[in-house]
Amino acid sequence: MTAFRVVSLATVMVLIALLGYRRFQASVLLGKQPFLSTFRAYLFWAARTTASLFKKGGWGKTRSFFHVWLGSYPESWQKLALSGAWLSFFYLAASGLGLAIFCPRGLYGIPLLLHVLGGGVFILCLTLLVILRAKDYLPLLPEQKQLERRRSFWRSFPASLPRPILFWLLVISGFSLALTALLSMLPYFAFEAQLDLIAIHRYSGLIALLTAILFLDQALPRPGS
Amino acid sequence: MHKFIKSIVYINLIAFGLSLSCLAEQKQQPWDGNRTTPVHLIPLKDEFDQIIVPTESNPLPFSARFTCAPCHDYKLISGGLHFRTGAATAPSGRAGEPWVWVEEKTGTLLPLSFDRWPGTWRPEEIGLSAWDFTLLFGRHMAGGGVSEPADESITPASRWNVSGKVEVNCLACHNLSNKQNPSEWAKQILRQNFRWAATAAGGLGEVGGMASRVGPTWDIIDGPNPDDTEWAVPPFVRYDRSLFDSRHQAFLDITGQPPDSRCLACHSVAPAAINKFQYDADVHTIAGLACVQCHRHDITHAMIRGYEGEAEHNHLLDGDSFTCAGCHLGGDPARGPKKPAGRLGAPFPRHRGFPPVHFKRLACTVCHSGPWPEKDLTRVRTSRANRLGIYGIARWETEHPAIFQPVYIRDAKGKLGPHRLLWPAFWAEKEGEKIRPLLPGEVLASAKKILEPGAAAARILNALTLQLEADEKAVLLLPGKVCALNVDGGLSLSPFPPPSFSDTLLWAVQKGDAILPLIPDFEPGAETLDPDIESRLIGILEALASLEDVPGKPALVYKNFLFQVVETYLEKTDYPGPAGETPQLGWLSEGKFEPLISEFEQRTIGRLVGTEETLTEEQVALVLQALNRQNKEFVYIASGKMFVLGQDDKLKALDHPAAQPVTWPLAHDVRPARQSLGINGCGDCHRINSPFLFRRARGTGPLQTQHAKVLSANSFSGLSGIYQRLFGLSFALRPLFKGFLFLTLLVIGLILLLVFALGLGRLSGLLEKGRRA
Numbered sequence: 001m002t003a004f005r006v007v008s009l010a011t012v013m014v015l016i017a018l019l020g021y022r023r024f025q026a027s028v029l030l031g032k033q034p035f036l037s038t039f040r041a042y043l044f045w046a047a048r049t050t051a052s053l054f055k056k057g058g059w060g061k062t063r064s065f066f067h068v069w070l071g072s073y074p075e076s077w078q079k080l081a082l083s084g085a086w087l088s089f090f091y092l093a094a095s096g097l098g099l100a101i102f103c104p105r106g107l108y109g110i111p112l113l114l115h116v117l118g119g120g121v122f123i124l125c126l127t128l129l130v131i132l133r134a135k136d137y138l139p140l141l142p143e144q145k146q147l148e149r150r151r152s153f154w155r156s157f158p159a160s161l162p163r164p165i166l167f168w169l170l171v172i173s174g175f176s177l178a179l180t181a182l183l184s185m186l187p188y189f190a191f192e193a194q195l196d197l198i199a200i201h202r203y204s205g206l207i208a209l210l211t212a213i214l215f216l217d218q219a220l221p222r223p224g225s
Numbered sequence: 226m227h228k229f230i231k232s233i234v235y236i237n238l239i240a241f242g243l244s245l246s247c248l249a250e251q252k253q254q255p256w257d258g259n260r261t262t263p264v265h266l267i268p269l270k271d272e273f274d275q276i277i278v279p280t281e282s283n284p285l286p287f288s289a290r291f292t293c294a295p296c297h298d299y300k301l302i303s304g305g306l307h308f309r310t311g312a313a314t315a316p317s318g319r320a321g322e323p324w325v326w327v328e329e330k331t332g333t334l335l336p337l338s339f340d341r342w343p344g345t346w347r348p349e350e351i352g353l354s355a356w357d358f359t360l361l362f363g364r365h366m367a368g369g370g371v372s373e374p375a376d377e378s379i380t381p382a383s384r385w386n387v388s389g390k391v392e393v394n395c396l397a398c399h400n401l402s403n404k405q406n407p408s409e410w411a412k413q414i415l416r417q418n419f420r421w422a423a424t425a426a427g428g429l430g431e432v433g434g435m436a437s438r439v440g441p442t443w444d445i446i447d448g449p450n451p452d453d454t455e456w457a458v459p460p461f462v463r464y465d466r467s468l469f470d471s472r473h474q475a476f477l478d479i480t481g482q483p484p485d486s487r488c489l490a491c492h493s494v495a496p497a498a499i500n501k502f503q504y505d506a507d508v509h510t511i512a513g514l515a516c517v518q519c520h521r522h523d524i525t526h527a528m529i530r531g532y533e534g535e536a537e538h539n540h541l542l543d544g545d546s547f548t549c550a551g552c553h554l555g556g557d558p559a560r561g562p563k564k565p566a567g568r569l570g571a572p573f574p575r576h577r578g579f580p581p582v583h584f585k586r587l588a589c590t591v592c593h594s595g596p597w598p599e600k601d602l603t604r605v606r607t608s609r610a611n612r613l614g615i616y617g618i619a620r621w622e623t624e625h626p627a628i629f630q631p632v633y634i635r636d637a638k639g640k641l642g643p644h645r646l647l648w649p650a651f652w653a654e655k656e657g658e659k660i661r662p663l664l665p666g667e668v669l670a671s672a673k674k675i676l677e678p679g680a681a682a683a684r685i686l687n688a689l690t691l692q693l694e695a696d697e698k699a700v701l702l703l704p705g706k707v708c709a710l711n712v713d714g715g716l717s718l719s720p721f722p723p724p725s726f727s728d729t730l731l732w733a734v735q736k737g738d739a740i741l742p743l744i745p746d747f748e749p750g751a752e753t754l755d756p757d758i759e760s761r762l763i764g765i766l767e768a769l770a771s772l773e774d775v776p777g778k779p780a781l782v783y784k785n786f787l788f789q790v791v792e793t794y795l796e797k798t799d800y801p802g803p804a805g806e807t808p809q810l811g812w813l814s815e816g817k818f819e820p821l822i823s824e825f826e827q828r829t830i831g832r833l834v835g836t837e838e839t840l841t842e843e844q845v846a847l848v849l850q851a852l853n854r855q856n857k858e859f860v861y862i863a864s865g866k867m868f869v870l871g872q873d874d875k876l877k878a879l880d881h882p883a884a885q886p887v888t889w890p891l892a893h894d895v896r897p898a899r900q901s902l903g904i905n906g907c908g909d910c911h912r913i914n915s916p917f918l919f920r921r922a923r924g925t926g927p928l929q930t931q932h933a934k935v936l937s938a939n940s941f942s943g944l945s946g947i948y949q950r951l952f953g954l955s956f957a958l959r960p961l962f963k964g965f966l967f968l969t970l971l972v973i974g975l976i977l978l979l980v981f982a983l984g985l986g987r988l989s990g991l992l993e994k995g996r997r998a
Contacts, residue, residue, distance in 0.1 A: 113952060116955070131972065185963055191581060
């Protein structure tokens with residue numbers, strides 16, 4: 001449990017910091033500066049950006065971003081599934097990882113009941129999204145001819161590849177989350193297996209969160225774009 | 226000079242250290258590896274360290290201190306778990322069953338403990354000396370500790386010089402002889418034959434006499450009392466000579482591993498409502514394990530109790546290897562069945578489908594020990610609290626205290642465990658919020674008549690029965706009840722139904738299966754009475770007149786006539802008072818006629834006889850009034866409430882911490898796996914009306930009251946009732962949820978499989994080839 005706390009806290013913080021730094025680099029014109037002053041500037045920028053979310057108009061900006069994002073999905077089913085998936089995922093991540101990291105007892109009580117309920121909503125929405133959107137994320141790989149033509153395998157991938165990868169990663173981790181939840185409820189697995197199932201559930205949740213953060217970063221407009 | 230002193234000090238210190246190490250070596254005799262128990266053909270020694278010669282006149286009782294001393298360190302042993310009751314240095318460990326002082330007349334059920342366990346009172350706090358404590362509870366004690374006080378701590382009112390001290394009774398556990406008799410032990414303790422008790426109970430000899438009847442100056446070296454060979458006979462022992470050989474060595478059938486029956490003499494617990502044949506023993510016992518195979522110790526007798534975390538209190542332990550997990554899981558539960566097994570070949574539990582949080586938050590005993598949680602808590606009786614296992618003509622066992630199990634309570638580490646529970650009941654003086662329990666004697670001194678409502682009726686019934694025919698017995702008729710004398714001289718409910726005349730007559734005769742009027746119907750106004758009737762009336766009135774401490778002269782009132790015995794003749798006079806339609810017996814005092822027992826007594830007897838309770842709220846109010854005359858505030862605690870007198874002298878039931886139930890963990894009886902909680906699924910505990918979580922514990926005790934405290938099971942566990950009901954409800958929907966999860970997983974899984982196949986097809990070029998074709 002302690003290892004999971006450290007790993008999850010570290011990876012989430014590092015990922016957010018790295019993504020933030022990329023955006024910081026893109027938004028601020030910096031000459032060659034010593035590391036410390038760059039770091040200070042980054043911290044200042046991060047604090048200001050975070051604070052702007054809570055300022056007047058910050059919530060409106062976030063909402064309009066989601067409106068625009070949802071607008072890119074033509075069908076109302078897709079909009080519903082997407083909203084359900086994101087909202088439930090937000091609660092699942094907050095309750096699951098939040099309590100696992102910061103509460104010694106972990107997830108229990110009413111938050112646990114809501115977590116199970118949220119899990120049901122999430123997997124339903126994810127299923128709908130997979131049914132409705134899988135075709136849009138299918139052309140993962142270039143045509144065979146292109147593969148043969150290009151010297152390097154990795155270079156042959158299209159620039160739009162990260163989003164499909166993130167999508168399928170989210171689907172796989174969601175699948176793993178639901179599967180471990182289901183298996184732990186069945187009367188087949190002994191104590192040690194139950195512990196393993198919990199560990200897999202936790203790490204799947206972490207991977208899902210990291211993927212969701214990357215996915216969100218992909219979806220958010222770039223500074224200057 | 227300074228150097229010289231220093232060197233002397235060093236030499237002394239070294240010598241002291243060496244002597245200590247030698248002493249330690251002597252005390253901790255190392256085991257030679259042989260697993261047998263030596264034959265104990267040994268000389269018995271008395272308390273003066275003299276060898277007992279059974280053929281001598283007036284031999285003294287054997288002393289374990291000196292008989293066992295040549296091989297076993299008595300001092301070391303006397304620090305053991307069973308012998309340290311009351312010892313100041315004793316580490317208490319997990320709470321255990323308290324000693325319960327049961328005094329039925331005053332409705333006292335006072336939990337006592339020297340270990341300051343929650344809800345218990347220290348004996349010295351309420352004024353109980355070591356002597357009092359030994360007399361009260363010595364029946365189920367193994368000697369030593371408080372019952373073997375140091376000479377300097379002997380209190381003036383005690384009689385240790387006559388009775389002797391209760392030495393550690395090694396034979397109570399280690400004597401394999403079938404003559405070992407716990408009932409004899411209890412009897413000898415009650416007779417104050419403390420130093421003789423082990424000899425008598427061990428079957429080494431026959432002990433006669435009673436130290437309780439002997440004068441306070443008698444000493445064991447005084448020997449028999451030549452002036453009194455019938456009443457105040459000092460205790461003596463006649464040894465069973467067949468146990469001794471020609472060298473006066475006695476054969477003691479000693480075992481290092483006492484059989485379960487020795488433990489159960491003091492540690493029996495059984496449901497109150499079942500027959501012996503219905504009782505299933507602990508699963509470990511059925512499997513052939515003896516108590517001592519888990520509850521082990523070395524020469525220090527620091528008995529392993531077997532709970533998690535015991536190593537903090539027991540020097541023999543360095544971990545939890547003697548707990549449930551120690552045997553069933555081995556050292557490291559996380560390693561599963563592949564790790565080396567635990568002790569005694571215990572089966573490894575797989576607990577399939579159990580979320581691991583159960584093992585973190587619940588003790589093993591929650592699911593495996595005690596009775597299955599039914600709608601009501603199970604009432605049990607325990608050896609020590611209910612005085613079980615003492616057999617004889619008199620009935621020793623008591624219905625009170627009512628002990629219930631299991632309630633689930635968290636331990637210091639937050640783990641839920643099953644507990645036994647009893648509701649304390651006692652009179653107390655209240656100063657602010659502070660409570661000081663009163664000794665039953667103090668209460669009786671102030672309000673004896675109120676607390677003994679049946680005493681007068683019992684004396685009357687006894688007197689009336691004595692003048693009846695041999696096959697007749699006087700009985701008392703109360704609304705819906707027939708009360709008769711019991712063997713203890715009290716009143717019990719007669720099995721016979723009340724006769725038709727029970728509305729008009731109070732006193733009757735039981736003859737065979739029939740209940741007849743005590744005074745047959747007659748014409749009171751007749752010139753001459755039937756001689757049989759006349760002699761019956763004279764007999765009854767004379768029997769009543771023989772009673773001491775009565776409010777007046779016995780008389781009979783019938784219609785307008787009053788009958789009295791005057792100089793052995795029946796005198797009839799006119800009775801100016803209200804005419805009685807039926808013959809009524811009563812007391813005539815200063816021209817006033819009163820019934821034989823007051824209305825208060827009739828009412829109280831009517832309410833209490835045939836029930837377990839010994840007090841009514843009316844009695845409590847009257848006793849509190851009597852006690853409050855001392856210009857202090859007194860209260861009565863029972864059934865989870867504190868009863869106080871209000872401004873209007875009416876009884877009020879309030880909450881108070883001292884009225885809370887006393888609980889202590891239970892570990893046995895362990896049920897087989899197939900009878901454990903969870904065997905039928907999560908619903909055994911998690912459902913909307915689960916008895917495990919929501920059954921109620923209602924305050925019980927000696928008081929007949931409607932104001933008893935009621936606590937829900939979840940309040941003991943510290944669990945939220947609303948949440949647990951919601952959580953329980955979620956289990957009703959769980960099968961649907963599982964089905965839903967399965968379906969979604971099937972859909973996502975199939976699509977993932979398809980995508981994986983597509984990717985493989987694209988990578989291998991199969992798809993393009995197919996498309997071209």
